Amino acid sequence: MNTTLTLHTLPEVPLEAAVISPDKLATLTTTEIEKQLVQHGNEPCCIGDFFKVEGEKNERIQVDGDLSRIKHIGADMSFGQLHIVGDVGAHLGAAMCGGEIMVEGNAGDWVAPEMRGGRIQIKGNVGHMLGSAYRGSPAGIQGGEIIVHGNAQNEVGHAMRNGLIVVGGNSGDFTGVNMLAGTIIVLGEPGIRSGAGMRRGTLVSMNKTRLLPTFSYSCVYQPVYLRLYLLYLQTLGLDIREQQIMGRYARWCGDIIELNRGEILLYHD
Secondary structure (H helix, E strand, C coil), rough: CCEEEECCCEEECCCCCCCHHHHHHHHCCCCHCCCCCCEEEEEEEHHCCCCCECCCCCCCEEEEECCCCCCCCCCCCCCCCEEEECCCCCCCCCEEEEEEEEEEECCCCCCCCCCCCEEEEECCCCCCCCCCCCCCCCCCCCEEEEECCCCCCCCCCCCCEEEEEEECCCCCCCCCCCCCCEEEEEEECCCCCCCCCCCEEEEECCCCCCCCCCEEEEEEEEHHHHHHHHHHHCCCCCCCCHHHHCEEEEEEECCCCCCEEEEEEEEEC
């Protein structure tokens, strides 16, 4: 049985709740969980002021309700499972290094900034800066995987160093901007300036996109490793066609203003 937190009072201003994580709650009783502190604007409050808590001492935590004003859930998470039924606010899974987060809804901006491990799967859409570096930081996510079944907005994978990001729908502008390494797969259409400033890594698009002039055509080929990724994504319920798994991809190299060792793969046929 899960430990379940059910929202009974919608916060009037954004609620910072990094404490909602298996790392912080797995060993606590129901009463102890209710007394854990969260930040409501400039006032400290308790989890029990906003949530009804059921179950105790469990590394599987379920959070129900409209959590769109609740931020930092799952921050620094290292183990266990966090299941969110509803929409969730910004900074979900920030600096996460292990465990699994499942969201049965949409997520706000800054999902999994500077993530180092684990898995996040979001059934709806996400905001800006998915799997990105915080402003001024040299690197974004350094491991783990983020699977979004819907659309994502601008700067997916900004300064990404390692790991996997998948967007089942469309992504916004500057997808893979300043990318250092890792893999981003967009099953819909990416926005403009994809891969700008990328040094290494792979950005895959299943649809044609207007590339920057600082990328040069290399060849058309069948990347075997991509088949393995796509077969795996099929098991997660993403819409992957057999033609895409066995198809050919046009390879473009760049960004020439950096190391020119990155690649953008565009589905060819």
